Amino acid sequence: MPPIARWSLLTKASWSSRSSHCVSTTKSGLIVVYGGELKPRTPVDAAASPQDGVLKGSVHVYDLQGSLTSIHPDATAYRTWKTLAPNLAQDAFLQIPEPRVGASTVIDGESIYLWGGRGGVDMAPLDNAQAGVWRGTLDIPSGVTWERIAAVNEEEVPETRSFHASAILEDKIYIHAGCPASGRLSSLHAFDIASRKWLALASAPEPVRGGTVLAATSLPSAGPVLVRYGGFSGYELPSEPGTIDVYSISNDRWHTTQPAPDPMHGFPGARSVHGFVPFRSRKAFATDAVALLFHGEKDASNLGHAGAGTFWNDVWLLSKNPEAGITGGWAWNKIENPSSGPVPEGRGWLPGAVWDDAAGDSHVVMHGGLLTSNERSDELWELQID
Template identity: 30%
Template structure:
């Protein structure tokens, strides 16, 4: 193509002249035909064979210059300043390559403030892929969109209904959807009041707690004034009763007032110790439905005392114990294909290993090989499929736990062969050095560690005498630990993960046996609460959170996005 472009610039072998706003561009017909069907029709149907000069209307000379340069170079300088004009012109003349380049830029520039505008733009200039991405962006960032976007207030009632009725709407509490409706109505109350009965059924009212429902919804003047809303309130109360009395059969998902939203992320629990043997089971937790789902793709053999992390769309399962030997092996689980692939092994066997992700690397720390507890650390680069040993820790640690926060790796507790450790340290990749930080208040092996609310939380574990329910948090700015509320149950060797701004602990061992209990901590409420138990008791499992998958729904609890008549709805009730 560079040869053709040189010929064009030198006006050699050109067989056509494109004229726009009295500016002439010498071109080769065949090159422009390859760029857009418009030019093919222009040269073959809308002109005679002897025609040399072609006037093209409704486009600027600057835009035509970009069209022609793209036809010869397959490159186009799309900027925030020219993207709208370029998109419109390229759409009009069917230059699909430029349309795609503009779409790519607009996708990268999506914000809660402009996503609805871009979505409406694609209604005029049909680009289904960009429209879908803008719509999904609005769903995923709905609370911020409703709170900050002027474009949100310009939505039609039908457009708003489509958004808030979608299963994929990302909201933690349904009262936020109701508040968004009220804000939209108040923007033009006189003409929008009548739409409350259209919009209210799109809120999953039965998922609200009764106090919020009565205070926020049933006592709202707009709702009270609408006769149509009264039947919606009655159906909501009936659905709430069904849920509270555990009448939670599958068909409840068809009830538009009670169907949980799709989660934006899923917590996966891998393997673990059940009874006297490790398992290869995978379970998925849907935080919005508060349900566990069995995943059919089992692990590459049973294992316990391993660690899993999510990175670049895949889960990596590192080290552990398969009841026969301590493992150095690492397997990658493709979440879309649901297939396992073995990747490079670590330098040493690591049972009771702890693993975390930072800046695109996987860090594997400490562990036990059957003879020695390790202080060694290695780092995995997925693209190179290579593990590299980095600076060792100050302490030998097996059964520790780790996390990353503000560009540093933190590891806490563990067992050194003699005692449960209260010490903790952090790693700075820039200096390749570990630094001891303030010790925890308790020795903790089999501990759970996670970064949460700009702190490092250390939860539960074994202090050498008993399993702990206590938890504490580390402030990196002050190098101090402080106590936080204790768990409802004491436990060690449990799964731990952060999802939906809550810290979840899953299963574990409680001094006498493995157990099923799951609970979560809300830092704002400063309290622990029960969540849905595992299907079976399990300890020494590993949890991680996955997101951004095209097939995330496959790991969620069943959701039925169907429209049903009022008669069918009454049958469900």
């Protein structure tokens, strides 16, 4: 029997509806949501006082596995959404990131790192001071404390942008592609958390793009790598069916390869603003699993950012033979949706996130996103493969 995508709807909360937002997971299984938009080009969570709504700088958390039981006596409250407002210093909002859309977050331990995005009246990419790097410390249950992390080599800070890809691996934050004030990019930069230095790395194969995704992992044959799939460059990518780009961190080099197609379903379709996360499982079908691809934009709207196009609702497993070189042994396999049971409708303009439990199995989460109806979803889904 082929593997099946088992979706579980964890919660719905109308106030959480959004797209173009950030979703990350801590090692303890806490889902952390930041930013995004409910109305096109209007950042959410932008209030200056609690009376006006959700304070800017707030994050929203959901306890995926009940890990807060030993930390907080009211842990059951975290099985629904909990908003952590910013802990305000004497200089108040000067030390809090401005509301934004199209940013990205990664998590190192229990700290969240925010970079990029666009905001303000004209929705231009934020300036260097606001774009980041910002570190948010989650103080359960009191709030979140933000700190602007200044680079020691500010002259090397990458160009500000939105709808870029980010990943964290071995205490380095990687920022790739995205949309600056005009056009799109293919550059790759790394920020070393310990030294606070930016490093310019090899640019990825063109075309330039926004809305792409990186899955950070380590391969037996190549060491730590970043795997890229999809994006948008005036059209959905990749141009060649199923093609992936693999960045080798050890030798600062990109490789392009076309994995073997699924015997029955061929290749996943071109897409952008989709889910693409590292994936592992103890189950036999996933012995060589590398990443999981799901949902995303299939065709862009004629109205641009003001409208909704069409979206995928599929799930694909990317695997690799560990004995093959960096460009060999890759394969796509489509994961079937169940014949009965819940399946989320297609959506895009969302980030994927994953949490690995103590047993070594990945729990993939999907929150929010833009639907074909041009409405923003308020759903939080968990995906496991059986």
